[in-house]
Amino acid sequence: MTFGPASPLGVALYEDTPPFEMWPGRSEEEAQAIINAVYRQVLGNAYVMESERLAVPESQFKRGELSVREFVRAVAKSELYRSRFFDSCPRYRYTELACKHLLGRAPDGYEEMKAHSQILDEKGFEADIDSYLDSDEYQEVFGEDTVPFLRGYKTQTGKKMVGFTHFFKLQRGASSSDLKGSLSGKSPRLNGLVIQEVATAVVPPSGGSSGWSFSEPPINPRARQGAGATEEGQMYRIEVTGYRSNVVNRVSKFRRSNKVYLVPFDRLSEEYKRIHRQGGVISSITPV
Known part of the structure; x- marks a missing residue:
């Protein structure tokens, strides 16, 4: 069941789709569905050509040599992910996307952004990916056998309101892609907003309501009006x-x-x- 006006907000599909989880004795078709779900989540719903797929990790996963988490790690550390979201993006854009792809939410705040920037400076890209996947949060929410899923659209006790509103700056509906599909291109969506802890308007995606717009309106929602x-x-x-x-x-x-x-x-x-x-x-x- 969807919560409140889920369809107008563009999150009905996330609410109605149960998480993908690996169980012992799974069929070949079920294993393939999990592989596809990992690509879809970790790569931000971007299209993956057959030649870009990770043949060796896929085979290892199907043979039971890799858990879901380790297959997620392989995709996130791959040249496919790095070239799309790290090498070609500003640092804070990469970090906000990594939070979304691997933890299913927007960054909690400036301290989290700064912590990942420090890891990148001191240890590099692969160590930063490990910091998400080896975190207590990842273990508690997804564990070893569940594909990460988007969850930042739900308000949660103990979490800041700005995280809820910021999620909708990163995700504009189930058909959107993190590789293509935004007028702002590869620029950070949240950099200044995270630093200042500024909440933003939650605007429905295309078709979600009578007042939607593909790009932000010319009047800043923080302006007096x-x-x-x-x-x-x-x-x-x-x-x-x-x-x-x-x-x-x-x-x-x-x-x-x-x-x-x-x-x-x-x-x-x-x-x-x-x-x-x-x-x-x-x-x-x-x-x-």
């Missing part, structure tokens, strides 16, 4: 779905499961925390 907007930004509309009580056997005080709040930019973070404390799930954040 509209009645009641603060000097630091305009008003934002937060749609909340699935309100429930955080206490067992207590009925939520909200009569309706969906609610909408209008808040100025400088109160977004405070409102985000309050909604989670009350058991709500944020489904969209858009400028008014």
Whole structure:
């Protein structure tokens, strides 16, 4: 089941598709489906020609000599990945994509970006790939046998609101590609936004709503506009779905499961925390 307005946000396919996981006794067809899922996730939904596929690691995986995680490692360290997303991209663009490809989310913040930059300076590209795949987070979320999947479109307790909004700067629907498909090309999408921890408007992809646009509108969402907007930004509309009580056997005080709040930019973070404390799930954040 999709959450809230999943289809307009372009994430219905992710919500409705169960993770790919390797089980003992899997068939040849199931193993091939997992291989294809790894290519799709790690390479950002980019097309892979037959001549570009990793024949040796694929064969090792099918024979049970490589786990899913080790096959992901082989693809991420391959010349195919490096040439597309490391050698030809600015460093921070590579890092934001590596977070998305290997952890399924946008970077948590500037400290995470800086930590990976330090690894690249001191140990190089392959060590940086290992830092994602050998992390506690990867082990807890994906383990040894699950193909990484996109999960940053869901708000999570303990995670910053900016990570939720930043995810939609990196992913514009199931048909988008990280290799091609953006007017901004290979430029970083989040560099300044991550450093300043600035939340961004969640804009539906093409066809998602009546107000979508392929490129960002000329008016910066942080510019003053509209009645009641603060000097630091305009008003934002937060749609909340699935309100429930955080206490067992207590009925939520909200009569309706969906609610909408209008808040100025400088109160977004405070409102985000309050909604989670009350058991709500944020489904969209858009400028008014």
